[in-house]
Amino acid sequence: MSNASYRLKHPKERTSSVVFSSPHSGREYPSSFVTQSVLDPLTLRSSEDAFVDLLFRQVTDFGAPMISAVFPRAWVDLNRRSDEFDPALIEGIARGALSPRVASGLGVVPRVVSGGRNIYRGKLTREEARSRIEVFWKPYHAALQALLDEAHRACGQAILVDCHSMPHEALVSNGSGKAKLPDIVIGDRYGASADPRVVGQVEAAFRAEGFVVARNMPFAGAYIVEKYGRPAQNRHAIQIEIDRSLYMDEARIEPRADFAKVRAALLRAARRVAAIEADDLPLAAE
Known part of the structure; x- marks a missing residue:
């Protein structure tokens, strides 16, 4: 299943409470966008998050669905x-207190790409920005919510594994110089977005394949x-972040x-993640 916003792959039989998502791997760049940008196509x-959807697309073999973006993060x-x-970037938007991400140019409609390089020659209209939200952002999130609701109804739990990749340079710049750099960083917002038992099982799945795993940093x-x-x-x-240089x-x-070879190892880990059962976890609060 697909539309302008996303591609959705369903398993032949849904046996897992896990939903895999790849929101930053879209690579269908509108020709008008490429023309509008001051950057060359490669930049x-x-x-x-190039090819992340390809790394994980076979998770449907493990009874779990996967949704991935069609359009690019930029x-x-x-x-x-x-x-x-x-x-x-957006005309008619009042200046006020901005989050660090928006202030750095990484809002919902980004002003820059990696390295802080500006995408556009000038500003965008508010209508253009809102159109992208309506046509691309909202359908993706509606589909993702529906997948998680289905899992929760069927299994008594829902586990979202949000798949991303990270520049190797980001790991080097944040490393201490002493410990080995991680291959994979698991993000759970310091325990706020997932039960520690779930996070522990996800971490163990990737460690079993020989990946060096860290949590929440960077x-x-x-x-x-x-x-x-x-x-x-x-x-x-x-959130799962994979070192792109791998x-x-x-x-x-x-x-x-x-x-x-890397894809095969990630899929073996994903098979273990897809097998996490509600019986392994404490009951939800009433």
């Missing part, structure tokens, strides 16, 4: 609130896990020769 892709960012407009999770994570209701949301040439945005 415009630098914020993209066009509209699903991991932001729908009202996080940047007054430096990425603890943003809007999506904050919105959908309600552990007291047995609704858990976890599977792709970051400069060329091309899969590495060992892409299939």
Whole structure:
């Protein structure tokens, strides 16, 4: 199933309470957007979580659905609130107290890509920004909410695994220089978006495949896990960030020769995650 906003793959039989999401891997760039931008096409892709949807698309074999964005993050960012407009980019938006993300140009309609490079020559109209929310942002979130509600009704729990990738440079700049850099960072907003038992099982699944795993540093999770994570209701949301250098040439945005090997290891971990059962967890509060 697909529309302008997302692609949705259903398993032949839904046996898992887990929903996999890839909101930043969209790579269908509107021609008008490419023309409008001051950046070349490769630079415009630098914020993209390239190929993450391909890494995880076989999770449907484990009884879990997967939803992934069609359009790019640089066009509209699903991991932001729908009202996080940047007054430096959108006409008619009042300047006020801005979140650090919006202030840096990373609102729901981004002003910049990686490295703080401006996307546009000038400003966008408020109508253009709101159109992107209506046509792209809202359908994705409506579909994601429906998937999680279905899981909760069927299994008594819902677990969102929100799949992302992170630039290797971000890990280097945040590393202490002593410990080995993580391959995967699990974000649960420091325990606010998922029960620790769920997070522990997810972490163990990736460690079993030899990945070095860290929690919440440098990425603890943003809007999506904050919105959908309600552990007291047995609704858990976890962000997974994968070091891009493990599977792709970051400069060329091309899969590495060992892409299939990394994908196989991630899928073995995903199989264990998809098998997490409600019986393993405490009952939700009444």
